[in-house]
Amino acid sequence: MYYKVGIDIGSTTIKVVVINDNGELVFSCYRRHLSRIAEKLSEILQELTLLLNNKSLKVAVTGSAGMSLAEAGGIPFVQEVYALAGAVDELEPDADVVIELGGEDAKILFLTGGVEERMNGTCAGGTGAFIDQMATLLNVSVEELDALSLQHKKIYPIASRCGVFAKTDIQPLINQGAAKADIAASIFQAVAEQTVTGLAQGRNISGKILFLGGPLYFNQGLRDRFTDMLQLTPENAVFPELGQYFVALGAAVYADGTERTFSYQELKETLQNQKNITGKSRFLPPLFNNEDEYAQFIDRHSKNCVPLADTANYRGGAYLGIDVGSTTSKLALVSENGNLLYTFYASNRGNPLPIIKEQLLEIYRLLGDRIHLVAGAVTGYGEELIQNAFNIDYGLVETVAHFTAAHFFDPKVDYIIDIGGQDMKCFTIRNNTIDSIVLNEACSSGCGSFIQSFAEALGYAPAEFAKLALFAERPVDLGSRCTVFMNSSVKQAQRDGAGVGDVSAGLAISVVKNAIYKVLRVHSAQELGQHIVVQGGTFLNDAVLRSFERELGYDVIRPNIAGLMGAFGAALYARDRHKAAGKTESTIMSADEVAAFHHQARPVTCQGCANHCSMTVNIFPNGRRFISGNKCERGLGGKANDLPNVYEYTLNKFRALQQQAEAEFDPARHTVGIPLVLNMYENLPFWYTFFRELGCNVVISGESSRSLYAEGQFTIPSDTVCYPAKLAHGHIQRLLNKGVKTIFYPCSSYNVDEGKSDKNYNCPVVAYYPELLNVNVTALREIDFLYPYLSMNDRQLLAYHFHTLAQKHPHFNFTLAQCVNAANAAWTAYRGWWADVEAYGISALKTAEEHGHKVVVLAGRPYHLDREINHSIDKMFNSLGFVVISERVLTNLAYQQKVNVLNQWTFHARMYNAARYVCRHPNMQMVQLVSFGCGLDAITADELKDILERNGKIYTQLKIDEINNLAAVKIRARSLLAAMEAGQSSN
C-alpha cells in the first residue's frame, strides 16, 4: 500500500494533503509561497519526515504554478480543474455546480444537466490577488477586510469586468470618504459578480452549489455576497470545511491512479533539484550595467532642484498646496517668491482626512507668529472633500496644478508627463499654456500604485523595492496591457526563478511602456518636445525614470520634488489667484477649528432622477455637509442647469415614444417587443412606426440600469464584449418579464448609406448580436424571437423580406403592399425624428454662439445616449458650463472628411465629419466616447486625434464601461475646460 500526496501549487499558495492507506486525511497545509516555491515545498516536506519516512508514496502535482515543476521532475501532473472534479466526485457527489476561486483563476463546474468545466477569461484574472490588492489599498489585512465587510450597510455598484476597472470605481469611494465596511462589502460583491458573469455564460447556477478555494474558505463576507447574489438557501450553498483543499485532494485521488511510486527520500530529492527550471518568461537587459552609469545618472538628475526657503528665519506670507491623490497625500508650503517652506508626502492609508488634519495642525505649529498663512488650494481626487472639510480657498484640477508647478520650475518646459498612483497625465505646452492633454484610460490606470502594492505585498518599502531594480541582472518582461495581465506575468516570472529585483525592474519597464505606447502613443522623444519634465510619485522610482529615458532615448528632467509637484503647483496657484484678486486673508480653518475637526460619512441614494446615484454624505463640525458621488447638481439640492443638451433631448424623445407606446397599447392587437439596445437607439423610430402601421402594439424594453444589467448578466457568453452589447441581455429579459410573446430585433451587415463613407457597414457586434442572443438566452425559445436580416437601406427589399418572414407566422397577416407602405412610412418617421434632433442641435449651436457658451461634441454611437452607458457624462459637461451636442448633429454640416483609413462604418463616418466641423469653431471641442472593447474605435481614435490636433483642437477620449464613478472623467473634462480657458485668455 502507499500514501497519496496531493500538491496544489497555485499562483499565491501551496496546498499539500497526505492521504493514508485507509483513505484518511492525515496531513494538510495551506501556505502562501511568496513565489519561493521550491523553498516552501522543502520546508513542508521537512515537516512530513515523521509521517512519510519509509512509506511508499504516490504523488501528483496540480495548479498553474506546478506545471513546469512537475514536468522537470517527472512527477505526475494533473490539471487543477480536472483534479477538482475528481475530488468533488468523491466528496460531494450530489453537488450540481462547483465554484472554485483561487489566487489567479476562477473555475466553475456544472455537474448536472450536461457536464461543463470552465475557467475565467484572460481579462478576469486575479480573484484572490485582487482581494489582497484591495486590502492593501484600504490599509487593512485581508482578515480585517472580511470582518469589516460583515458590518456593511450599503453596497456600491462597482465595475466587475476586471480588477483594474473595479479599482477605478473603488479608489474614488475611498477618497469621497465612504465607509470602509461598505467598500469592503462592495469589493466582495464585485468579485462575486465578476465570477458569475464570467463563468456562467448562459448556464443557470442553481441547485446544490459547492463553494471552494482559499478566498471563499477564509472570507465570510465573500460567501455572503455569493449566497445573496445567487439567492441560495443555506442547504444549497455549501462551504465545506475542506474547501481550500479540494484541488489538492483531487491531486491525491489522481495520484492513486498513476504508476510511479516514490520513496520519501526520492520525492524530497526530486523537488529539491528544481532550482533551474527553464520557464517561459522573457528577460530584458539590466537597467544599469554598472555603478558608474548609475552615478552619472544620479548626478545629472540631482541638479534639478526646487529652491528651498530658510524656514527657520522666514517672515512673511505662506501659501499652502494640498494634493490628495489616489493613494498618497502631499502638501507643500511656499513662500511669497515660491520657495519651499515645508513639504509632506505619505500614503493615504485609505482615509486622507485625519492625515490632512494632522498636517494642518503641524503647519500651524510651524508657522507660529512669524509666518502668515495667506491662502491655500487643493487638488487631486480628494479635492472636493478636503476643500469642503477644511474650507480651503481654492480647488483646482490636477492638470493645472501640475502644469503650474512644471512651468514655474522650468519656464522652457514643452512637455509634461505625470505618473501618479492611479492616473497618467501628459500635456504639451505651447505659448505657456496647455496645448493638448493625454490622459490614460481605465485599462492603463493604477500602474503607479500597482508597483507600490506589489512592493508591500512582498514585504518591501517602495524605495527599497525600487533600489533592487537598478542592478537587477535580468528584468522580466511583463507586457504592457494592464496590471491584471502584468500580475499574472509576474507570477509566471517568479516561478521561472526571477528575483525580487528582476520583478521590480520589470514592473518599472512595463509601466513606462504602458505610458509610452498605450497612453502617449509615440515612439520617439522628438514627437514630444525638447524640455520634457517628468513628475508624479511614480517617477521618484529611479528604475521608472531610467527605463523611461531609455525607452525614449532622450534625457528628461525630473524635479527633486517630483512627487510633490501637484501640491507645489496648487500652492503657487493659490498665491497667484489670491494676489490677482487682491486678497490677503485665507478662509482655511483656524488651528483651533482644525483641532476640533471631526467627520462622519453616511451613504445615501439620490432620488433626484432615474439615475439613483450612490452618494456619500460627509458630515463635518457645525452640521456642515458635503455630498460626493453625485453626477449633477441635483444631488446637491440644486437644480440642473438648463444649457442645451442633445443627449438629454434625444433621450427624452425616446422616453416620450415609450410613453406613447404604452398609451396606444390595445390588448386586441398583436404585440411586438423591441429591445432598446445598440442600433435600436438609432432605428427604433423606424421599427416603431413600421409595426404601428401594420397594426401591432409595440412594447419597448425601456431604459437601461444597473439592475437591468444584472437581470441578464448570467447569459453573457463573452466577458470582453462591450458593455452596450452586454446590456442587451438585460433588455431581452425585461421584455420577457413583460410577457411579450414576439420579440423583434433584426440583424444586418449593412447600415443606412448616408453618403459620407466608402462603405456602410455596421460593426460586427451591432450587426449580429441577435444571433448570439438567440443561442444564449434560452428563454427566447419559448416565444417568437424574430431576428431577420433586414437592411433599412432598401425599403422595398426590406418589405419584401419581412413579408416572406411574416407569412411563416400566422399572427402576422400582412399583404406585401401593407409591408411596403409600412416601410415607407417608417422611413419618413425615422428621417423626421433625426431631422428634429438635428434641428434641435443646430439651434443649440446658435444659442451657444449667441451667449458665448462653450460647446462639447460628445462623439460616440447612437447607443451612447443610454444613461447606463454614458453614466450621465453629458450632464456633467452641462454642469461645467458646456452646451452638449452629438456627432449626429454635425455630420451634415461639413463635407466628407477624408481619412487615412477605410471609412466603412456608417456610425463612425459621422464622427469624422463632426470633427471636421469642430475644427473650424473656436468655442467647440470634441470628446470621443469609446466603449471598452470597441475594437473599431482603435481605428477611429487615431484618425480623430489626427484631424483634431493638426487643426489646433484638443482630442479627448473617454473610455467608458460599467465603471460608474465619474471622478476620472471629471478630471479630463475639467482639464479640457482649463485648457480652453487658458487658450482663450492667451489669445
Add this chain to the structure above:
Amino acid sequence: MPKTDKNTNKSPYSIQDINKLIDQGLTEKLHTLRELIAGRAAKEELEMPLKEHKINSPVFTAAMKSDYTILVPQMLPVHFKLLKGIFRRQGYNIEFLENTGHSVTEHGLQNVHNDTCYPALLAIGQLIDAVKSGKYDTNKIALLLTQTGGGCRASNYIYLLKKALEKNGLSHIPVIALKLDSMSTDADLGFVITKKMLLRTIYACFYGDMILWLKNQTKPYEVVAGHTDKVVEILTNQLDHSFANGRYLLLGANYVKILEAFKKIELKKETKPKVGIVGEIYMKYAPLGNNDLENYLIENGAQPVVTGVLDFLLYSLNNTFVDAKLYRAMTPKDIITRVGFKLVIHGQRVMRNVIKLDGTFMPPSTFYHVQRAARGCINEGVKMGEGWLLTGEMLDLIENGVGNIISAQPFGCLPNHIVAKGMIRAVKERHPEANCIAIDYDPGASRTNQENRIKLLLANANAAINGQKEKKRVLNITSTEEVPAKRA
C-alpha cells in the same frame, strides 16, 4: 482647398420629408436647419480650409517588379512555400518572412494602436521588424498584406501598415494590397494577379490544404521523429516543380501522390485525442500567433486537426451570394464568382474522395458539409471575420469525431464574440459530450494561463478516450470534517 464630394453639399432630406415635418409644425426649426446646411457649411468649406493629412504611399509600379523584393508576413508555411515559387516564376521577387521572436511583437506594439487586434500587431510588427533589420535595402522593397473586405477591422490592416510606415519615416516603401474583392480603388499597377496566377494560387491551396490535413494525422504517431516533416518538405519541392512544368493541373494524380507519400510514413498504433483548431484565420494557422499550437498539441500527446484554407476562400465567395439574397439583386459579377466557386469546390471534393476511398486517413469535409453543419445554429448572413464558417467548422469537426475544439482568437476580436464564444452554447447543446474552449491571444496574455486551459481540455479528452475505469474510492473522508492544520 477642400474637395467636394458626392451629396455632401445637398440637403440630406427629400421634399417629402420636409413636407411631412412641416405638417408636424417644425417649419421654423427646419428653416434654420436648411439655411445652415445648405449655406453656412458650404461657405465654411470654401473660406476656412483645414489642414489635411494624406499619407502618400507610392504605388508599386511595373518598373519596380524587376529589382524590388516583396515582403509578406508568414501565415501558412506550406501554402506560402508553393506560392513563393508561383510568384517568383512570374517575375515577382517575393519573400515570406520567417523572422519571429519578441522584436516582432515589440515592433507591433510600438507601431500599431495597442487596442487593435493581435494579428494586425504581429503581421505589421513582422514587416516593420524585417524592414528595420538591415537585411534589405529599404529603397528596393515593397510590402504586401492581404486585404479582406467586410465590416471587420481586418479590412483596415493595409491602412494601419501605411500609418506605421509613415511614423517610421518609411513612407517611400510601396504597399501592395492583395484583395479578394475589388473594393479598394488602389491601383497597384505593378502587381497584377493574372488569371494564370490565380489558377495556380488556387491549386497551391488545394495541395497545401491536403498536406496540412494529412501531416497532422501522421506527425503525432510517427515512429521516426521528423519523418512527417521530411515528407512535407519533399512534397512541397515536388509540387513546386509541378507548377513550373504544368503538371500541377493533374489534380487527381497529384492528390494520390501526396496521399501515397503520407501512407509510407510508419505510424505507431496509438489512440490520441483529436483536437480541432478553429479560429480567426491568422490565429488558427500562424505559428507566430498561436505559439505554435499544432506542435504544442502534438508534444502534449494529442492529434491536432486543422482544416484547410479553401473553406475560407469558399466562404468569402459564398458571401457575395448571400449578400445578393439579403440586401440586393444578383449582378453579372456574381455569375463569374459562381464559376470560381464551382471550381474550388470541385477541387475540394476530389481531395475528399481520394482520401475517403483510400480509407487510411480521416477525410476532410467539403465546404458543403460545413455549411450544412452550421445550419439551424447560425445564419449565413453572419459574414464578418470568419463568420458562420467558424461555428460550422466546430460543429462539422465534432460530427466527424473530433470531440475537442480550441478556438484560437485574438483578444477582443469582435466577430468572435458572436461566432466563437457566442456559439459555444449552441454547439454544446447539440453535442453535450464535446469539449470546446476559446483561447485569447494577446501580447500581454500569460502563456501559462493559456497552456493551463489547453491542459484542462486535454485532461478531459484523455479521460474520454480511456473511458471510465471502474471506480475505486480513494478518499475516506467527508468534506465537512475537521481540518488537521490551519493556515500558517
